[in-house]
Amino acid sequence: MTFPSELIKILKSSTRIAVLTGAGVSQESGLKTFRDSQDGLWAKYKPTDLASPEAFARDPKLVWDWYAWRREAIKGVRPNQGHYALVEMENKFLEFTLITQNVDGLHRFAGSKNVLELHGNINLVRCSECRTFTEEWDEESELVPQCKKCNGLLRPDVVWFGESLPRAELESAVTASRACQVFFSIGTSGVVQPAASLAHAARNNGSIVVEINAEPTPLTPKVDYFFQGKSGEILPALMKEIKTMDDRPF
Numbered sequence: 001m002t003f004p005s006e007l008i009k010i011l012k013s014s015t016r017i018a019v020l021t022g023a024g025v026s027q028e029s030g031l032k033t034f035r036d037s038q039d040g041l042w043a044k045y046k047p048t049d050l051a052s053p054e055a056f057a058r059d060p061k062l063v064w065d066w067y068a069w070r071r072e073a074i075k076g077v078r079p080n081q082g083h084y085a086l087v088e089m090e091n092k093f094l095e096f097t098l099i100t101q102n103v104d105g106l107h108r109f110a111g112s113k114n115v116l117e118l119h120g121n122i123n124l125v126r127c128s129e130c131r132t133f134t135e136e137w138d139e140e141s142e143l144v145p146q147c148k149k150c151n152g153l154l155r156p157d158v159v160w161f162g163e164s165l166p167r168a169e170l171e172s173a174v175t176a177s178r179a180c181q182v183f184f185s186i187g188t189s190g191v192v193q194p195a196a197s198l199a200h201a202a203r204n205n206g207s208i209v210v211e212i213n214a215e216p217t218p219l220t221p222k223v224d225y226f227f228q229g230k231s232g233e234i235l236p237a238l239m240k241e242i243k244t245m246d247d248r249p250f
Helices: 005-013 023-027 040-044 053-058 060-074 081-092 106-110 167-179 197-204 231-245
Strands: 016-021 095-100 115-117 120-127 154-158 182-186 208-213 225-228
Touching: 005 208, 005 231, 016 081, 016 167, 016 197, 053 060, 060 120, 060 154, 081 095, 081 106, 081 231, 095 167, 115 167, 167 197, 182 197, 197 208, 208 231
Parallel strands: 016 095, 016 182, 095 115, 182 208, 208 225
Antiparallel strands: 120 154
């Protein structure tokens, strides 16, 4: 795959990169999207009916068991070449921020370090009352595990419908988007707010915006470069180009 020489020139001189990833990146690893993830026993439920504070208050065990099932499903999923290419990108550029809407933890699994998980991480569990995190709980219990500090019910550390994104992560994401020289939007629909506004924040501050997605999105007409296809194929090819660009005269 070939890339525009103008983009390569821009990347050659850039030091500040921000990347936003969405469900499409994880989907390439074989992980079903949030709304397509129901199988077997869970097929009769809508994900939106299980991922809310109201659902947890109404039937905490049902919600806990669903997330336990989802955590188990993720255990067999591995990062794809797109994830690993982003690790290479982080090692290449002086300032690199990876912002993700995904809760599967695959970016960290692949080795990415500066990751902002806007929607949380399904593999982490915290108290629904005092917000204390815990690494140990009884998955086989007939009851929802309780916090050892305050006895509140444990819950996954993900953002549910009706909840705000974690303030620190969102502020850091906005700061990185406004400060970057190149912004990548990868595998995301570009419509879920507030993440969808990050590309616009970058562009409004003079950043070059690059989109990689299986299909065009509402963002596509406004980006500088659009590459249609799998991020697991496009990103490694781009990194191969980046690796050799320092040796090329322009």
